[in-house]
Amino acid sequence: LAKTTQPISMDSYEGQEVNITCSHNNIATNDYITWYQQFPSQGPRFIIQGYKTKVTNEVASLFIPADRKSSTLSLPRVSLSDTAVYYCLVGPSNFNKFYFGSGTKLNVKP
Amino acid sequence: GAVVSQHPSWVICKSGTSVKIECRSLDFQATTMFWYRQFPKQSLMLMATSNEGSKATYEQGVEKDKFLINHASLTLSTLTVTSAHPEDSSFYICSAPEARGLRLEETQYFGPGTRLLVL
Numbered sequence: 001l002a003k004t005t006q007p008i009s010m011d012s013y014e015g016q017e018v019n020i021t022c023s024h025n026n027i028a029t030n031d032y033i034t035w036y037q038q039f040p041s042q043g044p045r046f047i048i049q050g051y052k053t054k055v056t057n058e059v060a061s062l063f064i065p066a067d068r069k070s071s072t073l074s075l076p077r078v079s080l081s082d083t084a085v086y087y088c089l090v091g092p093s094n095f096n097k098f099y100f101g102s103g104t105k106l107n108v109k110p
Numbered sequence: 111g112a113v114v115s116q117h118p119s120w121v122i123c124k125s126g127t128s129v130k131i132e133c134r135s136l137d138f139q140a141t142t143m144f145w146y147r148q149f150p151k152q153s154l155m156l157m158a159t160s161n162e163g164s165k166a167t168y169e170q171g172v173e174k175d176k177f178l179i180n181h182a183s184l185t186l187s188t189l190t191v192t193s194a195h196p197e198d199s200s201f202y203i204c205s206a207p208e209a210r211g212l213r214l215e216e217t218q219y220f221g222p223g224t225r226l227l228v229l
Binding site: 034036041042043044045046049087097098099100101102103 | 114116144146153154155156159201203205217218219220221222223225
């Protein structure tokens with residue numbers, strides 16, 4: 001399974017746009033990229049998933065360059081409640097087991 | 111979206127006792143479920159894959175006799191921590207993928223987690 005690398009932590013302020021980049025140099029042709037959010041003492045929550053180019057939903061956007069060796073999660077206008085750990089995961093399908101990396105701890109300040 | 115539940119949400123037990131944690135898919139069937147463990151300030155660590163109707167497959171380093179997994183039905187997997195010790199204290203999380211026809215890119219849904227404290 002492709003290994004992922006993310007920044008350990010990021011700081012931001014309320015109202016700013018936050019971009020978290022994940023490197024996955026060994027991503028396979030049939031791998032999808034999925035991002036999860038985790039609050040303390042809770043299970044991870046699905047944010048967004050993509051295969052290539054750009055995907056947008058009501059909470060985030062996911063940018064994937066043509067070579068797919070990295071991806072960027074974009075959170076528009078973050079609030080204090082977006083303070084959490086964000087995980088980037090890659091895998092060939094929904095039924096594949098996930099090996100979590102370190103994740104990125106986002107700290108949103110007032 | 112699909113919902114996965116866990117029971118109990120937290121449990122305290124004495125050292126040497128066994129603890130059972132349930133993972134249920136509430137509105138979909140899951141032939142496969144996954145169990146993770148998470149220590150404070152660390153990432154999730156995959157423990158095992160639970161397969162309905164067959165034996166679970168364990169990750170390297172995870173003792174199968176200590177962490178018993180039973181996938182009794184298409185909506186229920188249980189993890190039993192046998193002869194628990196304080197070092198087994200952790201946050202246990204399950205996940206289940208939802209099948210929607212042939213769309214393999216659908217996501218996995220995670221349970222809310224179970225906090226285990228072994229005294």
